[in-house]
Amino acid sequence: LDVNGTDAAHKIGILSSLAFNSSLPAHGFYIEGIEQITQSDFIFAKEFGFVVKHLAVAKKTDHGIELRSHPTLLKSSSNLASLKGVRNGIQIDTDLLGEFHIAGSGAGQESTASGIISDLISLSRTKTSNCMNMPDFNNPVKIIPFKDLCFRYYIYLEVKDKPGVLTKVAKIFADQNISFDKVSQREQIANNKVPLIIISDSVGESSMQVAIKEANAHEEILNLKIIRIED
Numbered sequence: 001l002d003v004n005g006t007d008a009a010h011k012i013g014i015l016s017s018l019a020f021n022s023s024l025p026a027h028g029f030y031i032e033g034i035e036q037i038t039q040s041d042f043i044f045a046k047e048f049g050f051v052v053k054h055l056a057v058a059k060k061t062d063h064g065i066e067l068r069s070h071p072t073l074l075k076s077s078s079n080l081a082s083l084k085g086v087r088n089g090i091q092i093d094t095d096l097l098g099e100f101h102i103a104g105s106g107a108g109q110e111s112t113a114s115g116i117i118s119d120l121i122s123l124s125r126t127k128t129s130n131c132m133n134m135p136d137f138n139n140p141v142k143i144i145p146f147k148d149l150c151f152r153y154y155i156y157l158e159v160k161d162k163p164g165v166l167t168k169v170a171k172i173f174a175d176q177n178i179s180f181d182k183v184s185q186r187e188q189i190a191n192n193k194v195p196l197i198i199i200s201d202s203v204g205e206s207s208m209q210v211a212i213k214e215a216n217a218h219e220e221i222l223n224l225k226i227i228r229i230e231d
Helices: 006-020 039-047 107-124 163-173 205-216
Strands: 050-061 062-076 089-093 099-105 150-160 179-187 191-202 221-229
Touching: 006 050, 006 062, 006 107, 039 150, 089 179, 099 107, 150 163, 150 205, 163 191, 163 205, 191 221, 205 221
Parallel strands: 062 221
Antiparallel strands: 050 062, 089 099, 150 191, 150 221, 179 191
16 A cells, blocks of 8 residues: 555545545545656656655645645655655645644554554543544535646656657657656667656646657657656
């Protein structure tokens, strides 16, 4: 559950239900794990000033609630990017007091035991059957479809090492009004394959998925994956 993103999704789902009255389980909750992340992604991300982190997000907007759990690129200077090892972090953005950051151990015998003991003590001190102000699940808020969200993207491609391929790649994305902020071509890795790393400008998720489908159908594009950038 840690690897496929479900554990983080469980946690943000509960927090979102308490903070924003989203349903449990939430319908339209986008969940993606880290199965496709490789060592090279960490190396390339660092070169562009990012780190790779799995992030779970609940965000209230005028159109509803964003609810998602997936790998992201965070700026190296951000507080969440600085977390190492088994440490977990939460960032809470408020309207009047700015940002709050909470960090602590998120794995291991001691942290798990501490959480269980804390919950048992809380329950033992509660005189009612409802120890929390539970959300009104009869009137849950709207979850914004993931395809309607916008991101910048880290795009990793492996293409055939031949003239004109970069032009064809650019056209596939341009056809969906996707522009590039940065492009880097690397040395050939094997079997006449060359890695391309692209940082896109902000674009809708639905447009990116169309571009990915078109790119995967192209015989000169051998591999493609994206990581969303959390600005």
